[in-house]
Amino acid sequence: MSAKAWIIDGYVDEPACLGVPPYISPYIRTVAGVFLDKEIPVTYHTIDEIKKNPGLLIEAGTVDYIVIIAGMTVPGKYLGGTPATWQEIEQLGSALNGPHTFLGGPVLFGAGKSGGKTAVKKENFHVDTHLIGSPAGALSRWFSGNTPSATFDYHIEDPWSVKGASIITQHPCYPHVMCEIETARGCSREVTGGCAFCTEPFYGKPQYREQKGIVAEVAALSSSGAIHFRIGRQPDILAWQAGSGEFPKPKPDLIEKLFSAIRIAAPSLKTLHIDNVNPGTIARHQELAYEGLLAIVRHHTPGDVAAFGLETADPAVIEANNLKATPDMVFEAIRIVNEAGNIRNDGIPELLPGLNFIAGLAGETSRTYELNREFLEKILQSEYLIRRVNIRQLMPFEGTKAFSLNELPVNEKSFHTFKEWTRKQFDLPMLRKVFPEQTILKSVVIEEEGEISFGRQMGSYPILVGIPMSIPKGSVIDTVVISHGMRSLTALPYPVLINTLPHKALKWIPGLSKKGIVKILANRPFQTIPAFEKATGLTFPPGFIDLTVP
Known part of the structure; x- marks a missing residue:
């Protein structure tokens, strides 16, 4: 009887990789590729599916191999799924006695419940084998009788990413699944230690994936029905293939070729977005960065976000944590992204910056939050747009400088006052602009x-x-x-189906009074737009109102 395998997706969230639904991480697809390369059928389930239907564990107990992928190193709040806790991983490991169980992903760096608390590095998750380093590479080595530990190597893993692309059809969100695409791993600032809190330097110096490997994977995913892609698994998309150095010079011609080739490889795509962009790269290489951003805008889809790791606007905290850019440099980067991407297409901006703040970094004081607020006020006073501001508390990992040097617990009053001010005084007016x-x-x-x-x-x-x-x-x-x-x-x-819109939803029509609601209910169905306008006294742009009656 042939062997069978399962992959249980406990979800990942790292500085340069997201795998929480509707996202699916590259780890899942390459591990699937290893099994399929060995002609072992593989079934995919998410941790949420397991929790909703514990009976799945009975079925899981009948297979030969189970790989669990999990780990949050930048915890957040999620609508699409709830990442596996280390307790849940332990429970899975204990419950699955029949199959050989594996665990891989950033959970092996450490595990924590939330920001503001130190991640705990655990040695025992009650699984049979830890897949150290590259989960797919380590799994392949285990099958060959070697130690289950492997560094990432695109020449080895690219074929697995192609072979495992079809696993996306088993995702519960399919076809509305976002494929996180990898272009690079490791941090160019690893030579100076990187940012004190970040786990990306654990992967070493940058390894840049070749265009042919990226495009082959995108084509395979497209053939499996993928229409949503994020070029997100890298710390800085502008540094792709840019060479060595702490802040390598962008190569806009290569970025142009990459995004153009992706479009050709996935002609039916609906979404093509990016994630991390180092504001320090933009500020230090402004013309080249601007050209690189324009190349992205030419080939992506609107509504895109370039996420900036500002972390803090306090110079003392920046120095203490070896951060990537000063507030002035980040502001310049905001300007440049707005110049390249603040153009509306289908009503929404093409590409805008996003900002990340981290509380609890070494050197932080109450003054830090004042400087953060002043920085956001400066943006509000400018004409520049920001898509979103993310504020979280530090979760330090063993092996990072922040593990021993931090300001945890944070000053709760200062933190929550800043967060509340940002939501009310910055986010709300900014959303109205965007x-x-x-x-x-x-x-x-x-x-x-x-x-x-x-x-x-x-x-x-x-x-x-x-x-x-x-x-x-x-x-x-x-x-x-x-x-x-x-x-x-x-x-x-x-368009607004005025003849069938539920009563409770009618009150949300702009400018419609209670009296107008009564008139709509009394006079529906309207046969003409002028009849609706006469009854309500409202006029909307062409296409806003639809008189269709089922």
């Missing part, structure tokens, strides 16, 4: 159904959209922005 009322958001995927249904577009850091009516989970709809929250939008399905 997504003005009556902005059309296309292809919103509904993730939660209820009296208020919640959905997001596919992409990097998509805005949460609340729709005040029940819409089936998995539906894909166009919406129109009606109002703004601090980190979310309220929208209605677009």
Whole structure:
């Protein structure tokens, strides 16, 4: 009887890799490729599927091999899934007595419940084998009778990424699954130790993946039905193939060729976004970075975000933690990204910066939060747009400088005051600029159904959209922005089906009074737009109102 394998996705979130639904990480696909290369059928399940249906463990107990991939080194809040805790991994390991169990991913660096607490490096997860380094490479070595430890090597792993691409069809979000694509691993600033808190230097000096390997994987994913891609598994997309040095010079011609080739390899793609961009790279090589950003904008899809690791606007904290850029440099990078990407396409900006702050870094004082606020106020006073601000507390890992040098626990009053100010005084007015009322958001995927249904577009850091009516989970709809929250939008399905819109949703129509709602309910169905306008006294742009009656 032939062997069988399972992959259980406990999800990963690293500085340069995301694998929480709707994302699927490269680790999953290369591990699947190892099994398929050995002609071992492989089944994929997420940790959330296991928790919702514990009976799956009975089926899992009948297979020969189970690989668990997990690990958060930059914990966040997630709508699409809940990453596996180390306790849940232990429970899985203990429950699965029949198969040979493996564990791989950043969980082996350490595990923590949340920011603000030190990650604990565990030696025993009650699994049979730890896959050290590259999970796929280590698994392959184990099958060959060698020590299950391997460094990442694209020449070895690229064929696995192609062979394992079909695993995405088993993802519960399929076809609305975001494929995280790897272009590089390791940090160029590893030569100086890197940022004090970051785990990316654990992977060593940068290894840049060749274009042919990237494009072959994208083509294989596209053949398996993938239409959403994020070129996100790297610390700085502008440094791809840029050579050595702490801040290598971007090569915009190579970036142009890469993104153009991806478009050709996946002609049906709906999303092509990026993630991390080092603001220090942009500030130090402004013209080359600008050209590289323009190359991305020419080939990506709108709504993209270049995530900046600002971390802090306090010069003392920057120096103490060997951070990548000063506030002035980050502001310059914000300007340059806005010049390249603040162009509206389908109603939304092409490419905007995002900002990350970390609380609890060495050298932090109450003054740090004042400087952070002043930096955000400077942005508000400019014409530049920011897509989102992420504020989290440090979770230090053994092996980083921040493990022993930090300011944990944070000053709770200073931290929460800054966070609340940012949400109310920065995020809200910025969202109104980025997504003005009556902005059309296309292809919103509904993730939660209820009296208020919640959905997001596919992409990097998509805005949460609340729709005040029940819409089936998995539906894909166009919406129109009606109002703004601090980190979310309220929208209605677009065009607005005025003759069938539920009573509770009618009140969200801009400018519609209670009296107007009564008139709509009394006069529906409207046969013409002028009849609707006469009844309500409202006028909307062409296409806003739809009189269709099922």
